[in-house]
Amino acid sequence: MAEILKNDWFYEYFTGNAKFGIKIKDHFIDTRSEFQKIDFYDSYEYGRFFTLDGFIMLTERDEFIYHEMLVHLPMAVNADAKNVLIIGGGDGGAVRELVRYPGVRHIDMVEIDRMVVDLCREYLPQTASKLGDPRVSLHFCDGIAFVREAQEKYDLILIDSTDPVGVGEGLFSQAFYEDCARLLAPGGVMVNQHESPYYEGDAVEMERAHKKLSSVFPVCRVYQFHMPTYASGHWLFGFASQDRDPLVFDAAAWNALGLHTDYYNTELHRGCFALPNYVLRRLGKAREK
DSSP, X not given: OOOEEETTEEEEEEETTEEEEEEEEEEEEEEEOSSOEEEEEEESSSOEEEEETTEEEEETTTHHHHHHHHHHHHHHHSTTOOEXXXXXXXXXXXXXXXXXXXXXXXXXXXXXXXXXXXXXXXXOHHHHTTTTOTTEEEEOSXXXXXXXXXXXXXXXXXXXXXXXXXXXXXXXXXXXXHHHHHHEEEEEEEEEEOOOSXXXXXXXXXXXXXXXXXXXXXXXXXXEEEOTTSGGGEEEEEEEESSOOTTOOOHHHHHHTOOOOSSOOHHHHHHTTOOOHHHHHHHHHHHHO
16 A cells, blocks of 8 residues: 655555554655656665655665575576576666676566666665676566567576566566566576565465466475565565476585675575465465465
């Protein structure tokens, strides 16, 4: 649900009865692109943050959690990944983490809203500063059409999408997942933003995404992380592949890269696939439908 600003507080409603608030210093961008409403704020607790259609996309304080878990886990599993596709990711955080790998040779980032990228480059250099890396090609177009028409093979596909409403809705369809599966090279991995299992509306979307992914990919697993500014703080990614087990990876090789991280580590990699029972039940129910 959309935010309300009152007495220098930003609020995002997670349900009709639960909301999250951040006290702000300044609301310095209030605009609308062709696709969505875009707002940027400075806050006391979370630093700079931005919202799309009233939903928090990232804050400077906790974005590292999301981006490290989105990128480093699949890169540890598919350590030889060279060609990467990002759908969404206009803030640049996924690119920032990927270009730390010398083996990554090319990244196609497909973002429908150029204004998001331009504003993040200007006001969020913490995440967007690597978008000019020579290995990165930016495509400002519809990600659904891009994967439907693309012929190139990718070792890793990251679906760094908004929630399944508005411009992000089609990125949760079965047809889109089928096109992504077609673009994966042998041994390739796809990771998608998989919503939260806690509040009912989010949990229903989680089930729908899992059902569709499970029907397309033989390997379909879910892993969790803790994101303070997302609904309930409990969030999920989906891991999908034709043949890669996410728990079969060379932890020593990843650690030998010497990449500094503040959230991801190879022990957490193993543990984040151990899900609470209430989540397992809902995922099981989704597969049975």
